[in-house]
Amino acid sequence: MxxxxxxxxxxxxxxxxxxxxxxxxxxxxxxxxxxxxxxxxxxxxxxxxxxxxxxxxxxxxxxxxxxxxxxxxxxxxxxxxxxxxxxxxxxxxxxxxxxxxxxxxxxxxxxxxxxxxxxxxxxxxxxxxxxxxTSAISVPALAGIPITQRGVVHSFTVISGHVPPGHPSSLNDFRALAHTGGTLAVIMGVKNAPHITQALMDAGMDPNTPAVVIQEGSTEQQRSYHCTLGTLAHSMSEHDVHPPAVYVIGEVAGLGT
Missing domain, CATH: 3.40.1010.10 (Tetrapyrrole methylase, N-terminal domain)
Incomplete structure (x- = not known):
């Protein structure tokens, strides 16, 4: 040189x-x-x-x-x-x-x-x-779901679902997430939805907690499915949900039904 x-x-x-x-x-x-x-x-x-x-x-x-x-x-x-x-x-x-x-x-x-x-x-x-x-907030809004709502929830958490709970590279504490009392918005979590929802329920989150999954948000192909934490994974499988999709878990998910 x-x-x-x-x-x-x-x-x-x-x-x-x-x-x-x-x-x-x-x-x-x-x-x-x-x-x-x-x-x-x-x-x-x-x-x-x-x-x-x-x-x-x-x-x-x-x-x-x-x-x-x-x-x-x-x-x-x-x-x-x-x-x-x-x-x-x-x-x-x-x-x-x-x-x-x-x-x-x-x-x-x-x-x-x-x-x-x-x-x-x-x-x-x-x-x-x-x-x-960010799709974590905007996609639910476009589907009629407010990520926060006065008198209902005072916080929200955006979660990457790219790796499942318990994976060596996962940095998420699902025991803590199950007890935030706030809205959970999961992006990049289609494949791992069964593991994520099960981890939340295992940590004590009520299976009847309202949930909604929105696919292809903000586009002409947007579609959404209301369900519960306990049925979210089955609903995604039943409707053949594929990325990109956002799912929201928490009381606000029931406001748009």
Missing amino acids: SSHEPSNQHHLQSHAHPVALIGGGPGAWDLITVRGMHRLQEAEVILCDHLGPTVELDKLCDTSNKELIDVSKLPYGKQVAQEKINELLIEHALAGKKVARLKGGDPYVFGRGFEELQALAKRGIACEVIPGV
């Missing part, structure tokens, strides 16, 4: 445009923020997930003059490694391109957005975080 390379690398980094880390919202194209839409319009390269407004991106910006890169992580399907996504962000930013990273929901709600910001920061690349509407 020549003595000139480090200064050249610094030169490249100092002239890199800030990467826009955008929360795209729950799915419908017009639920992205105005700032997020503006950054998409300004971008030359857009790295897209499969969630959020990716399918209708042409309604938010002119895609004919942009490079679109699919970096989807489909549940139990196609995967683009996080390390590869980080590399692509860095590569295009250092090439002087205006880069937008479009994620579903909010980039900091189980979206690994902070990992991407850290990777960019290590290379001296600035990152503008643009919050998005």
Whole structure:
């Protein structure tokens, strides 16, 4: 490595445009923020997930003059490694391109957005975080379910159901979650619904607690099913619920029936 390379690398980094880390919202194209839409319009390269407004991106910006890169992580399907996504962000930013990273929901709600910001920061690349509407709250609202309600509940907890209770990598305390007295909103939890609901009941949560599952929230395919904690897993199986879906457990789930 020549003595000139480090200064050249610094030169490249100092002239890199800030990467826009955008929360795209729950799915419908017009639920992205105005700032997020503006950054998409300004971008030359857009790295897209499969969630959020990716399918209708042409309604938010002119895609004919942009490079679109699919970096989807489909549940139990196609995967683009996080390390590869980080590399692509860095590569295009250092090439002087205006880069937008479009994620579903909010980039900091189980979206690994902070990992991407850290990777960019290590290379001296600035990152503008643009919050998005998280599906954990918005999808129930669109289905008529308030995540909180005066006189009914004073708290809510958003839970990642990506790994089941008892899994070595699980950081959730389901015994504590069963006794919060608040609403539980579970995202990325379709496959593990039987394990999650059983863990909550084993911890003492009433099986008759109202529940609702909403699939494809905010899209034309949205459908919801009211049930109880005890019947939630069966209801999801009966109706062939698949990701993306959010389920809500708590008294508020009975308000929309």
